[in-house]
Amino acid sequence: MIRSFSINEFYFLLSAVQWTLALSAIAFLGGAIAGLLIALGRTSPIKPVRLAATGYIQVFQGTPLLMQLFLVFFGATVLGIDMNPWAAAALGLTLNASAFLGEIWRGCIQSVPRGQWEAASALGLRYPGLMRYVILPQAVKVALPPTVGYLVQLIKGTSLAAIIGFTELTRAGQIVNNATFQPFLVFSIVAALYFVLCWPLSLLAARLEARYAAPGR
Amino acid sequence: MNYSFQFDAVIASWDYLLTGAWLTIRLSLGAMVLGLIVAILCALGKTSGPKPVRWLINAYIEVIRNTPFLVQIFLIFFGLPSMGLMLSPDMAALIAMVVNVGAYATEIIRAGIESIQKGQVEAGLALGLRPLQVFRYVILKPALRTVYPALTSQFILLMLSSSVVSAISADELTSVANNIQSQTFRSFEIYIVVTAMYLVMAMMFSGLFAAIHRLVFTYDLERR
Numbered sequence: 001m002i003r004s005f006s007i008n009e010f011y012f013l014l015s016a017v018q019w020t021l022a023l024s025a026i027a028f029l030g031g032a033i034a035g036l037l038i039a040l041g042r043t044s045p046i047k048p049v050r051l052a053a054t055g056y057i058q059v060f061q062g063t064p065l066l067m068q069l070f071l072v073f074f075g076a077t078v079l080g081i082d083m084n085p086w087a088a089a090a091l092g093l094t095l096n097a098s099a100f101l102g103e104i105w106r107g108c109i110q111s112v113p114r115g116q117w118e119a120a121s122a123l124g125l126r127y128p129g130l131m132r133y134v135i136l137p138q139a140v141k142v143a144l145p146p147t148v149g150y151l152v153q154l155i156k157g158t159s160l161a162a163i164i165g166f167t168e169l170t171r172a173g174q175i176v177n178n179a180t181f182q183p184f185l186v187f188s189i190v191a192a193l194y195f196v197l198c199w200p201l202s203l204l205a206a207r208l209e210a211r212y213a214a215p216g217r
Numbered sequence: 218m219n220y221s222f223q224f225d226a227v228i229a230s231w232d233y234l235l236t237g238a239w240l241t242i243r244l245s246l247g248a249m250v251l252g253l254i255v256a257i258l259c260a261l262g263k264t265s266g267p268k269p270v271r272w273l274i275n276a277y278i279e280v281i282r283n284t285p286f287l288v289q290i291f292l293i294f295f296g297l298p299s300m301g302l303m304l305s306p307d308m309a310a311l312i313a314m315v316v317n318v319g320a321y322a323t324e325i326i327r328a329g330i331e332s333i334q335k336g337q338v339e340a341g342l343a344l345g346l347r348p349l350q351v352f353r354y355v356i357l358k359p360a361l362r363t364v365y366p367a368l369t370s371q372f373i374l375l376m377l378s379s380s381v382v383s384a385i386s387a388d389e390l391t392s393v394a395n396n397i398q399s400q401t402f403r404s405f406e407i408y409i410v411v412t413a414m415y416l417v418m419a420m421m422f423s424g425l426f427a428a429i430h431r432l433v434f435t436y437d438l439e440r441r
Contacts, residue, residue, distance in 0.1 A: 183295030
């Protein structure tokens, strides 16, 4: 018996949005913490640390996100850990986000003029104080627009969790489609829901970029 | 950790993996070329078309850039047949990739076109070139030269995201990996090898593009 697409199916899709949002939030928070470490590593004065961070970014930016999710999912089995799709998606997206945010923020840290670094160390600030009070506060302003822009990429990336079997918005779309056989309608609605999540962020990123664009550069 | 790695299954299907990788490369190159044509037309429309055209192109770009690639693939592969247009998985994958990369490349090329100074266009017209000639020689060529690096990284992103088309079982690298996985159950071994293959392909292409950039796209004055 083929079900028809009714308001219940729409509610099911709508309620799946919360899982897309939860997954995005976790990956963003985890990715932000790890990404800050990667960015600091990437700009570190110690060469091995710099190389390690560069390698990490290269591997995660040079391989498909889907493969990264598969490796986390199946890699856990290798280590003898029972990993459910939810944890695998969260961990995989976190690792991926940390590499991308790390690379974005590296650029922002390096955009702080050299003179600021020199002035701070001339004032006797060591690395932690220099970063905390001088460099990072200035880098944050530059970092805001591309970070919001990356958030869009992250939300779209969570759709791949559907392939390893986590029921977020895209997987919910597949489930409803399997029951109703109205792919065009179902996936249009799914796409529209993603659009509603992502478009405001894209507009915000563009506005922030226009606002924080350094005048006269 | 008492897991014993067994790579025999991967080694046994080495040629199958290479076929998949080759299709990934062909799909990505084909989608990039077609996507560039779409993008040049859209960029032309967006910079100098009438208002409704500009509005349509903007809608296309915003819709594609703000929805996941996977959902776009599903819409094309499952949605179009319900409107009477049957597609093979490979064909649907190609169309989805063209539509997707076309939107991103439009924005890149538009940025390149807008970087051309107005005086250049006026000079071209003053020299008696027709508008299309001005577009081709005065605007498009220097614009593409400017945005070449951005386009090449877009290509790498396209190639990596092409793994997503395995969701509709196209025959590219990730689908091949899925097939081997479902026959041998050596999941981790296969996916780690395939991940490495993607990494090598990404590095190969960025090296190749950098070489092309030095040889073709550098002005003589810049060449060392």
